[in-house]
Amino acid sequence: MTTQKLNDIPEIFHYADRIGNLTAEAVGVVKGEKYFPVFDGRLVFKPLTKSKPLSTPLFAYAEVFWSWLINAYFMPTPQYRLAFCYGYEAETGKYYDYGTVSPVIYQEGEHLMNLLEFFRKYPDKKVHIDQYVNYCQMFYDYTEILEADYFQQHQEMAQELARQILISILKGDQNYHYENVAFVCDETGEILRVAPMIDHEFSTYFMFPDSFPEKMFWLGQLQRSIEGRPLQQDEFAQLENAEERKLMEKSAVCLHGNLLYIREHYPEVTTWFLEKLSVLEQDLNEQPELFHIEKSLGYPDCANSNAYLIGKARYKDHDEKMARYYEERYGGRGKEISFKVLNSQLLYDMKTIIRQIKKVLMEQGEKQC
Template sequence: MRQQTNKTENGRANPETINWDPQIYNYAERTGNLKAEAVGVVSGEKHFPVFEGRMVFKPLTKSKPLSTPLFAYAEVFWSWVIDAYFIPAPQYQLALCRGYEAECGKYYDYGTVSPMIYEEGEHLLNLLEFFRAYPDDKVQIDDYLNYCQMFYDYTEILEADYFQKNREIAENLAMQILISVLKGDQNYHYENIAFVCNASGQILRLAPMIDHEFSTYFMFPDNIQRHTYWLDELKRSIEGKSVRPEEYKDFPNEKERRLMEKSATCLYRNLIYIKEHYPEVTATFLENVSRLKRDLLQKRESFFIQKAKDYPDYANSDAYLIGKSRYKDHDEEKAAAYEKQYGREGKEISFDLMNCLINYEVQEIIEQMERILR
């Protein structure tokens, strides 16, 4: 449920504060399950419970890399910011789904809830599916791999014939790319961008932005050194500083090493390309991000994340290794070993510290992007 709103300078609805009250559901009271086959490099089926009003519960997953409760907080924070300052976005809320973990062991019974992003008779087609069905010489889709903690080059996507011929959809994608850089998304891969299609497969529009969990500012609340390292990797890719010879020599797999070298500079390429080819999108983004930066300074507490009642407040960024071994690798021996090593509850999240970091770091990235885009 959205809080009381006022209007911003550009006429968009803007809540005074983010709603951190978790919605409470009972798994037995669901109206159905969203059965979605994840079409990508790693395929699988997801069965997320749906509740009244076409609200989908998205649980945190025990096998998702580096997952902590702040992954859910990131979803709420960025869906609010994107909708209030940039483009319409489905609003996430923290949520608890009682009885879900007992029924589906690999999921926690806490996560988020958000409205379904397509209507009856519609379906999604992500970029990987699209370019597999409609190959384009400019897009080397067979070289694509899905990695978290990696940034992706979208210049070849925007050069593809479809986006060259469909300017409005291309502009929408360009804005989403700029926003993904702003939120420090370390998982903004080709499977996270989708078209909404009708029953006959006709593309209707670009789907709104979802999946904000891998936001750099919210990662590693239990280890400030790891947190800082990945923030520096984000800054480095935005800056576009050339990769030094042998810089990634520790990656034994040559293909993975080349992908990391590309990731290290590709955000800069994305920014420069959009600046040159989509000046109106760039100008709109700069205007809106300037308002966001001003509000981060003048209305700091409006952006503070708050500990939610009955919601987990401990973080263990390595606990996923237990779930990965158990639910993906089906290796109980390895899972037991990881439980001995990482099975502790984790470190209590300091919300005061995280609020200082998030506010300061987002402003840093805004200023870095402004220098490049202006």
């Protein structure tokens, strides 16, 4: 049981006061370099991006909420805070002045290597890395990753990855792809450890605050993938793109497969997670106020899940005509976020997902009794 309350008071920074810029070093399927300002204390400002799909201010609140919860109930992880970085939008155009701030996750002389980079450098016949696609609103199969020779030979790191996978399922991460999992390496490239969890913005519970039907649809997709309900024939036939259809079919059941694999191959991790989950569930029932998210003074409080199309057209596609079209169609502040509704729905949905996860992870033990 924790008595620590979620802290969501924003930090204030000025772009001119930065001590440097953090260049995003991770290689990904989607190309593009990012330069995030760094401030004293090795704090890096992560702005909300005008072109990131479906982004709303709740993406930042999700980072704060999950980093707090993971640290309080499961494992050490860098703590995000809401933040303003005044002058950044004027300098870059494609980023907002608001986002989050968190500590840099590696030390001087260290660097990150994500799973995509690793398996490109060290191919493994069990991992079909060339078939990997970074796709938003998708759940990912990690069983082939855990089957790779490296993780089979480094069980401590495999257990750490398994713990992170379980937590990603709990938070309904729709974008927990292979570029979000990384090793920390030294200057020679030797792997030192699995990097702590970051990037929590695509949490299902925090998405579509301006569209309840969309929110419930994607919550249903999360529940369905955890349950692993078999696919029906032509279930995703409405998707004309064959690659997208194949990805959705895999996403629809893969979380169940991840849970079953970890349950079978990592019983100690499974026991650890179930114990932590039970404490969390108890607090959700007995101290719900601990998890309430309060609107931060001055922080944007309106959501427009389609506004990113304007930024995508302007800053990624460099198509000003389409940007103006989207501005006419989706411009404006959007819908005001109700934090009362958010908190009520968040607690209910989390408790629902916890029950689902526990059912899958405990099913084998029940059958053996």
